[in-house]
Amino acid sequence: xxxxxxxxxxxxxxxxxxxxxxxxxxxxxxxxxxxxxxxxxxxxxxxxxxxxxxxxxxxxxxxxxxxxxxxxxxxxxxxxxxxxxxxxxxxxxxxxxxxxxxxxxxxxxxxxxxxxxxxxxxxxxxxxxxxxxxxxxxxxxxxxxxxxxxxxxxxxxxxxxxxxxxxxxxxxxxxxxxxxxxxxxxxxxxxxxxxxxxxxxxxxxxxxxxxxxxxxxxxxxxxxxxxxxxxxxxxxxxxxxxxxxxxxxxxxxxxxxxxxxxxxxxxxxxxxxxxxxxxxxxxxxxxxxxxxxxxxxxxxxxxxxxxxxxxxx
Amino acid sequence: xxxxxxxxxxxxxxxxxxxxxxxxxxxxxxxxxxxxxxxxxxxxxxxxxxxxxxxxxxxxxxxxxxxxxxxxxxxxxxxxxxxxxxxxxxxxxxxxxxxxxxxxxxxxxxxxxxxxxxxxxxxxxxxxxxxxxxxxxxxxxxxxxxxxxxxxxxxxxxxxxxxxxxxxxxxxxxxxxxxxxxxxxxxxxxxxxxxxxxxxxxxxxxxxxxxxxxxxxxxxxxxxxxxxxxxxxxxxxxxxxxxxxxxxxxxxxxxxxxxxxxxxxxxxxxxxxxxxxxxxxxxxxxxxxxxxxxxxxxxxxxxxxxxxxxxxxxxxxxxxxxxxxxxxxxxxxxxxxxxxxxxxxxxxxxxxxx
Numbered sequence: 134x135x136x137x138x139x140x141x142x143x144x145x146x147x148x149x150x151x152x153x154x155x156x157x158x159x160x161x162x163x164x165x166x167x168x169x170x171x172x173x174x175x176x177x178x179x180x181x182x183x184x185x186x187x188x189x190x191x192x193x194x195x196x197x198x199x200x201x202x203x204x205x206x207x208x209x210x211x212x213x214x215x216x217x218x219x220x221x222x223x224x225x226x227x228x229x230x231x232x233x234x235x236x237x238x239x240x241x242x243x244x245x246x247x248x249x250x251x252x253x254x255x256x257x258x259x260x261x262x263x264x265x266x267x268x269x270x271x272x273x274x275x276x277x278x279x280x281x282x283x284x285x286x287x288x289x290x291x292x293x294x295x296x297x298x299x300x301x302x303x304x305x306x307x308x309x310x311x312x313x314x315x316x317x318x319x320x321x322x323x324x325x326x327x328x329x330x331x332x333x334x335x336x337x338x339x340x341x342x343x344x345x346x347x348x349x350x351x352x353x354x355x356x357x358x359x360x361x362x363x364x365x366x367x368x369x370x371x372x373x374x375x376x377x378x379x380x381x382x383x384x385x386x387x388x389x390x391x392x393x394x395x396x397x398x399x400x401x402x403x404x405x406x407x408x409x410x411x412x413x414x415x416x417x418x419x420x421x422x423x424x425x426x427x428x429x430x431x432x433x434x435x436x437x438x439x440x441x442x443x444x445x446x
Numbered sequence: 447x448x449x450x451x452x453x454x455x456x457x458x459x460x461x462x463x464x465x466x467x468x469x470x471x472x473x474x475x476x477x478x479x480x481x482x483x484x485x486x487x488x489x490x491x492x493x494x495x496x497x498x499x500x501x502x503x504x505x506x507x508x509x510x511x512x513x514x515x516x517x518x519x520x521x522x523x524x525x526x527x528x529x530x531x532x533x534x535x536x537x538x539x540x541x542x543x544x545x546x547x548x549x550x551x552x553x554x555x556x557x558x559x560x561x562x563x564x565x566x567x568x569x570x571x572x573x574x575x576x577x578x579x580x581x582x583x584x585x586x587x588x589x590x591x592x593x594x595x596x597x598x599x600x601x602x603x604x605x606x607x608x609x610x611x612x613x614x615x616x617x618x619x620x621x622x623x624x625x626x627x628x629x630x631x632x633x634x635x636x637x638x639x640x641x642x643x644x645x646x647x648x649x650x651x652x653x654x655x656x657x658x659x660x661x662x663x664x665x666x667x668x669x670x671x672x673x674x675x676x677x678x679x680x681x682x683x684x685x686x687x688x689x690x691x692x693x694x695x696x697x698x699x700x701x702x703x704x705x706x707x708x709x710x711x712x713x714x715x716x717x718x719x720x721x722x723x724x725x726x727x728x729x730x731x732x733x734x735x736x737x738x739x740x741x742x743x744x745x746x747x748x749x750x751x752x753x754x755x756x757x758x759x760x761x762x763x764x765x766x767x768x769x770x771x772x773x774x775x776x777x778x779x780x781x782x783x784x785x786x787x788x789x790x791x792x793x794x795x796x797x798x799x800x
Contacts, residue, residue, distance in 0.1 A: 173587070175529075175587065219774070219777065219778070223777070223778050223781045223782070224781050225777035225778060225780070225781040226527075226777055226780075226781075228527040228529065228587050229527075229724070229728065229773060229776075229777050230774075230777055232529065232721055232724055232725075232773060233770050233773035233774050233777065234770075235721070236721060236725070236766055236769050236770035236773065237766075237767060237770030237771070237774070238770075239763070239766060240763045240764070240765075240766030240767035240769070240770055241763075241767055243761060243763035243766070244475065244479075244761050244763040244764060244767060247761040247763070248479045248480075248761070359763070364595070367591055367595075370588065370591070371588065371591070371592060374585075374588050408603050408606070408607055410599040410600070410602045410603035410606065410607075411599070411603065413599050414595070414596050414599040414600070417592040417593075417595045417596050417599075418592075418596065420588070420592050421578070421584070421588075421589055421592050421593075424578075424582075424584045424585065424588055424589065424592075425578060425582045425584050433585070437585075
């Protein structure tokens with residue numbers, strides 16, 4: 134008991150923190166594009182489940198993980214295009230549309246999976262993505278194990294965080310996304326096609342959620358179950374708010390959720406009598422507190438959850 | 447009188463249309479999956495109605511769903527998107543069991559106190575989100591969702607920790623509440639209990655509520671800040687009251703499940719009730735009677751869905767798909783309806799000007 138807090142313990146905790154934060158980070162990054170454009174996509178849980186299923190099915194039949202990831206991304210984009218259609222074209226309530234998408238996504242993925250594979254004693258499996266040790270860096274003691282001995286998607290997620298920050302802060306496209314989220318009418322009068330930008334932003338969000346869903350079934354695990362996303366889609370929404378729509382802060386938020394679950398898994402495994410539920414609760418509490426401070430400063434995109442119509446004043 | 451019947455038909459017809467649409471889409475999916483849709487739905491109905499136990503189950507499941515959907519509907523009327531009914535329900539179950547296990551009171555006061563605690567617990571859990579919205583402008587979608595998770599982990603903490611049954615062989619569950627505290631069963635060999643009368647009483651209270659001043663104020667507040675401000679309504683206060691009541695009803699649903707069905711705390715008691723309650727409230731058009739009918743309909747789907755899976759091999763998830771489709775139809779219809787109303791007014795204005 135006394136010597137569990139050794140260097141090995143911390144190294145393995147931090148390494149799994151980085152791995153566990155990956156699906157949350159990926160989904161949150163996509164949702165930042167979506168929310169910045171003024172759309173709240175609450176259907177990420179369903180999108181991720183669909184992509185986890187699609188990624189698994191594609192990888193299983195093609196025996197190729199790359200096709201699995203591609204399948205997951207495409208299905209993620211299709212799901213979010215549906216969300217975009219409901220919230221932009223139909224101008225339906227986004228909270229309810231997201232709820233519908235979550236119910237539908239989980240229902241459809243479990244239905245399709247059962248139709249394809251039926252009931253089997255052993256769940257069908259794929260060879261999941263192996264880890265890739267980055268040469269030289271991975272052999273640095275401690276640091277190497279924590280940061281440089283993961284699979285490629287893990288590295289990609291953190292690279293995409295920096296990339297997304299650049300896209301949103303330094304490019305015209307990023308500026309347009311923020312403009313339609315802040316003041317769609319002004320953006321419209323400047324000649325920005327509000328629906329087009331919003332559709333693009335929501336579908337980009339779907340691509341990220343799709344990669345993240347496929348990560349769950351063919352890189353983090355090697356099989357599919359309709360409960361495997363386990364709330365990560367909703368956690369990603371929390372991370373986005375926590376991060377105040379900044380991709381780099383989303384990295385911090387995802388790591389916070391990651392370390393909470395890493396510690397919880399480890400404590401449970403070694404039977405430490407610390408109530409780990411409080412640990413798991415902590416990120417949600419922090420999110421509420423973050424939300425209070427954010428809302429006061431009114432950092433929400435001004436047109437958040439508001440459909441845009443040219444005809445309305 | 448015929449006008450009234452007309453009005454009822456007008457209210458029910460679209461709901462029936464949307465349900466049929468969803469069932470029809472479900473049938474197409476069944477055909478694609480290589481099965482017979484008629485056999486599937488027949489199995490579903492058989493699973494829900496073929497014997498008295500199953501029929502009683504349809505009512506057993508409908509009670510908490512209806513109570514939670516009624517709660518959700520109060521918030522939705524005020525355009526507050528309470529998606530954390532599951533968490534408010536969970537707090538209700540926790541407080542009910544605490545009263546039953548640790549307050550050494552005679553049976554009747556215990557049941558009543560448990561009811562009050564469950565209501566207050568659910569109300570405070572919802573009201574907290576309402577207060578955060580009123581005070582800090584914190585988006586209720588996020589806060590109710592976060593509070594939902596916090597409640598789930600709080601429940602897990604209690605059943606793994608301080609409230610774990612000392613004679614329960616380490617299972618994550620609390621001790622069972624005393625026999626005298628259980629709601630009496632209504633039929634032999636079924637689980638239907640007297641909680642249904644409480645649910646019916648609350649249904650009637652809700653019908654009256656929308657005719658009361660407070661109900662009217664909540665509805666008015668939902669029409670937009672300006673409308674209600676001109677009517678002299680304190681919007682912030684109404685937001686908090688709305689969420690208190692909304693959460694309170696889910697708390698009562700928790701009380702009902704503890705005293706009538708579960709009799710103890712276990713992990714994840716709320717399951718997916720929170721999201722089903724949203725679907726029911728919407729299909730019921732936020733109207734108490736509509737909600738009662740759609741709660742029963744969904745309960746039939748849930749009870750029959752398992753039998754369908756066992757008899758025909760069609761996955762239970764078809765029920766989820768039908769639920770999701772119904773929501774899509776409802777919101778699409780609502781959106782188009784508001785659209786047409788707006789176009790109508792705009793046309794009138796133009797005609798007036800021209």
